[in-house]
Amino acid sequence: xxxxxxxxxxxxxxxxxxxxxxxxxxxxxxxxxxxxxxxxxxxxxxxxxxxxxxxxxxxxxxxxxxxxxxxxxxxxxxxxxxxxxxxxxxxxxxxxxxxxxxxxxxxxxxxxxxxxxxxxxxxxxxxxxxxxxxxxxxxxxxxxxxxxxxxxxxxxxxxxxxxxxxxxxxxxxxxxxxxxxxxxxxxxxxxxxxxxxxxxxxxxxxxxxxxxxxxxxxxxxxxxxxxxxxxxxxxxxxxxxxxxxxxxxxxxxxxxxxxxxxxxxxxxxxxxxxxxxxxxxxxxxxxxxxxxxxxxxxxxxxxxxxxxxxxxxxxxxxxxxxxxxxxxxxxxxxxxxxxxxxxxxxxxxxxxxxxxxxxxxxxxxxxxxxxxxxxxxxxxxxxxxxxxxxxxxxxxxxxxxxxxxxxxxxxxxxxxxxxxxxxxxxxxxxxxxxxxxxxxxxxxxxxxxxxxxxxxxxxxxxxxxxxxxxxxxxxxxxxxxxxxxxxxxxxxxxxxxxxxxxxxxxxxxxxxxxxxxxxxxx
Numbered sequence: 149x150x151x152x153x154x155x156x157x158x159x160x161x162x163x164x165x166x167x168x169x170x171x172x173x174x175x176x177x178x179x180x181x182x183x184x185x186x187x188x189x190x191x192x193x194x195x196x197x198x199x200x201x202x203x204x205x206x207x208x209x210x211x212x213x214x215x216x217x218x219x220x221x222x223x224x225x226x227x228x229x230x231x232x233x234x235x236x237x238x239x240x241x242x243x244x245x246x247x248x249x250x251x252x253x254x255x256x257x258x259x260x261x262x263x264x265x266x267x268x269x270x271x272x273x274x275x276x277x278x279x280x281x282x283x284x285x286x287x288x289x290x291x292x293x294x295x296x297x298x299x300x301x302x303x304x305x306x307x308x309x310x311x312x313x314x315x316x317x318x319x320x321x322x323x324x325x326x327x328x329x330x331x332x333x334x335x336x337x338x339x340x341x342x343x344x345x346x347x348x349x350x351x352x353x354x355x356x357x358x359x360x361x362x363x364x365x366x367x368x369x370x371x372x373x374x375x376x377x378x379x380x381x382x383x384x385x386x387x388x389x390x391x392x393x394x395x396x397x398x399x400x401x402x403x404x405x406x407x408x409x410x411x412x413x414x415x416x417x418x419x420x421x422x423x424x425x426x427x428x429x430x431x432x433x434x435x436x437x438x439x440x441x442x443x444x445x446x447x448x449x450x451x452x453x454x455x456x457x458x459x460x461x462x463x464x465x466x467x468x469x470x471x472x473x474x475x476x477x478x479x480x481x482x483x484x485x486x487x488x489x490x491x492x493x494x495x496x497x498x499x500x501x502x503x504x505x506x507x508x509x510x511x512x513x514x515x516x517x518x519x520x521x522x523x524x525x526x527x528x529x530x531x532x533x534x535x536x537x538x539x540x541x542x543x544x545x546x547x548x549x550x551x552x553x554x555x556x557x558x559x560x561x562x563x564x565x566x567x568x569x570x571x572x573x574x575x576x577x578x579x580x581x582x583x584x585x586x587x588x589x590x591x592x593x594x595x596x597x598x599x600x601x602x603x604x605x606x607x608x609x610x611x612x613x614x615x616x617x618x619x620x621x622x623x624x625x626x627x628x629x630x631x632x633x634x635x636x637x638x639x640x641x642x643x644x645x646x647x648x649x650x651x652x653x654x655x656x657x658x659x660x661x662x663x664x665x666x667x668x669x670x
Contacts, residue, residue, distance in 0.1 A: 236502020
């Protein structure tokens with residue numbers, strides 16, 4: 149006769165644990181898709197430059213940036229879970245027409261910039277894997293077709309697609325993990341760099357790199373993406389307990405996913421910190437000559453400090469640690485580019501549908517975004533060399549940084565509205581800390597932009613930048629005005645001109661043709 153498990157505390161505890169794991173597994177997926185944006189080629193390049201320029205000293209910045217990213221992703225997930233609407237849909241409901249269109253254009257710019265970085269990463273990976281037989285321009289063209297191939301996976305169901313992304317993350321972990329084991333960094337230095345928030349002997353270059361890490365890690369379109377991905381699970385939003393449980397499991401899943409992405413980023417930073425920090429071009433060039441590398445001409449015969457990018461990174465790994473290190477590096481870059489391309493595609497679709505109420509097929513959406521991203525990238529690949537192609541990443545990182553306020557300010561605004569979030573609105577501590585956090589991140593990224601513009605050393609560009617900056621800051625002030633009113637500074641609401649309609653309860657019924665499901669108002 150079966151025994152009642154409630155009579156046995158240990159059995160009951162094990163059963164409860166198993167039940168919790170099953171629930172966590174049911175909610176697992178959106179966080180890992182979101183975490184891919186923390187592993188795109190732009191992030192990988194920022195990581196390796198951090199290691200080569202500052203050694204292990206900026207690992208703590210990477211840790212802090214990842215934690216900040218987690219807190220912001222928490223807000224995005226809560227918005228989607230509680231309201232049944234993603235951030236673009238909420239913006240569409242609450243902002244007037246002109247600001248809404250401007251906001252949409254800014255987010256689209258961020259998505260296109262991110263897509264260009266993915267194209268660059270994939271093209272470089274194909275070039276490295278083929279030992280130069282696939283020229284960069286051909287690699288760029290290949291990325292047009294491979295994305296459409298991956299879109300077919302969407303037809304096989306959401307869980308299979310999530311599993312595929314998990315497979316790509318595993319490839320990145322194994323690839324960059326191999327490099328980490330092969331180089332064998334000093335573990336004490338790794339831990340010291342990670343948990344001691346100090347950078348002895350650092351100058352302007354290291355400061356700029358620290359700012360670049362924050363800009364590369366926190367991606368604006370990822371906030372929009374995550375708020376939409378969490379809608380893929382069926383949640384009874386009329387049941388407060390169920391909503392609270394969904395928020396909890398999504399936060400746990402996001403924490404695990406970002407922890408894994410953080411480890412992969414640490415692998416890259418530590419590899420280049422251990423092997424190439426303080427190295428000169430001459431040292432690297434001599435080593436490449438000795439190893440018979442065909443890429444030794446990349447490094448001029450001078451004593452300037454080595455400057456690396458995702459292309460040179462693979463080359464120097466091959467020179468110092470053998471061809472296997474180069475090819476495995478290229479495989480990791482290819483996985484990063486492919487996975488990030490797909491998440492960018494979904495971000496673009498959600499943003500377009502949310503802001504414009506315009507539903508396009510993913511095929512049409514990919515065709516539009518990829519065409520815009522391909523053209524300038526292809527021109528550089530055809531008429532310039534790989535240094536110019538990878539150099540575009542600096543500009544694209546600046547572009548991403550400039551768009552960041554257009555995700556962070558709205559997400560804080562709407563998650564602070566009681567009329568929208570009900571009992572799940574941000575409390576006073578979250579409002580204050582979230583406001584300070586977003587203010588700090590925006591200030592850091594604006595500094596990054598200013599440094600980049602002044603480095604251009606061109607008067608015409610200065611004037612053009614000043615005009616753009618005025619319009620840019622004016623729009624940010626407008627968004628901040630709305631945000632402060634949502635945070636409770638009601639004295640700024642002159643004549644009661646800002647009105648937020650009450651929340652509409654939206655229930656999600658996942659649709660096989662729609663990644664986030666079709667909303668049904670009830």
